[in-house]
Amino acid sequence: MATRFIAPECESQFLQQSFQQRLSHWNRQRLAPSYPEDWESRFRQDEAMLRLEHGFMEELRAMVRDRAAQAPTDPEGFIQWFEALEQTGPGQHDALFPWLADHASRDEIRWFLTQEAAGEAGFDDLVASTQVKLPDSAKLELARNYWDEMGRGQEKGMHGPMLAQLVTTLELTPTIETTVWESLALANAMTAMATQRCYAWHSVGALGAIELTAPGRSAHTARALRRIGLSQSERRYFDLHAVLDVKHSRDWNELAIKPLVAEDPRRATAIAEGALIRLSCGERCFNRYRSHFGLE
Numbered sequence: 001m002a003t004r005f006i007a008p009e010c011e012s013q014f015l016q017q018s019f020q021q022r023l024s025h026w027n028r029q030r031l032a033p034s035y036p037e038d039w040e041s042r043f044r045q046d047e048a049m050l051r052l053e054h055g056f057m058e059e060l061r062a063m064v065r066d067r068a069a070q071a072p073t074d075p076e077g078f079i080q081w082f083e084a085l086e087q088t089g090p091g092q093h094d095a096l097f098p099w100l101a102d103h104a105s106r107d108e109i110r111w112f113l114t115q116e117a118a119g120e121a122g123f124d125d126l127v128a129s130t131q132v133k134l135p136d137s138a139k140l141e142l143a144r145n146y147w148d149e150m151g152r153g154q155e156k157g158m159h160g161p162m163l164a165q166l167v168t169t170l171e172l173t174p175t176i177e178t179t180v181w182e183s184l185a186l187a188n189a190m191t192a193m194a195t196q197r198c199y200a201w202h203s204v205g206a207l208g209a210i211e212l213t214a215p216g217r218s219a220h221t222a223r224a225l226r227r228i229g230l231s232q233s234e235r236r237y238f239d240l241h242a243v244l245d246v247k248h249s250r251d252w253n254e255l256a257i258k259p260l261v262a263e264d265p266r267r268a269t270a271i272a273e274g275a276l277i278r279l280s281c282g283e284r285c286f287n288r289y290r291s292h293f294g295l296e
């Protein structure tokens, strides 16, 4: 009987600090607006890095493929399967979050948020990159979601700067070098799915998994920030996502995922893989954070 060989994490060339740092630096550089100078060396570097990024993604896919293959491919059945991930998905309801909410010290919360901030790929840009050439219903839903990220046209309401403000308030200095590879890998996987078009359906699933699971984590993080004395306006990013993402998730599933799967059942499996990849990357982070805090 043939068995599929999946490299244990310690043997993976991708699930490593040095590779994830390299990928993070490349992502930062290649996505930054720039000029057409130096294109030849950039092309060469991009080609090498795109191959490695693809290898990294295929390794992550191999780890979730069997579970994703069990997801129903009819729209109603698939949405049920997808929504059940909130309870049964990898890393869901991790003990880290109640501990952060009720017991972690200010410095422990600061370390956690530094890791999370450095690993933040920018949800707004991930949505914007993913929506390119999507069918109309999904494109519209991603546009509505993006507009919320943009504070509906008000700079003060933009989500990215809101998180940046919290980083300033807590005097955090997130850098690639001081971030654990698990957190970098999460951001790098999200970026890969949003930018490589062969993973566009995966990205819809991964972003939907964030909307589905963020409210629980955000509520705990908001509670931690309240406990250490942050004001309502200072903890607004997490208070907001504890509530708003419940609606975002409902709309994403109904108006993006469901019509996409109804149009082509094959997309269900790709969306399922993307969601499981995102949640498994999160699970690796929580394991690492717990061991950093001596919680195991």
Ligand SMILES: [Fe+2]
Pocket: 123, 149, 159, 241
């Ligand atoms: Fe947001």
Ligand SMILES: [Fe+2]
Pocket: 211, 244, 245, 248
């Ligand atoms: Fe959201």
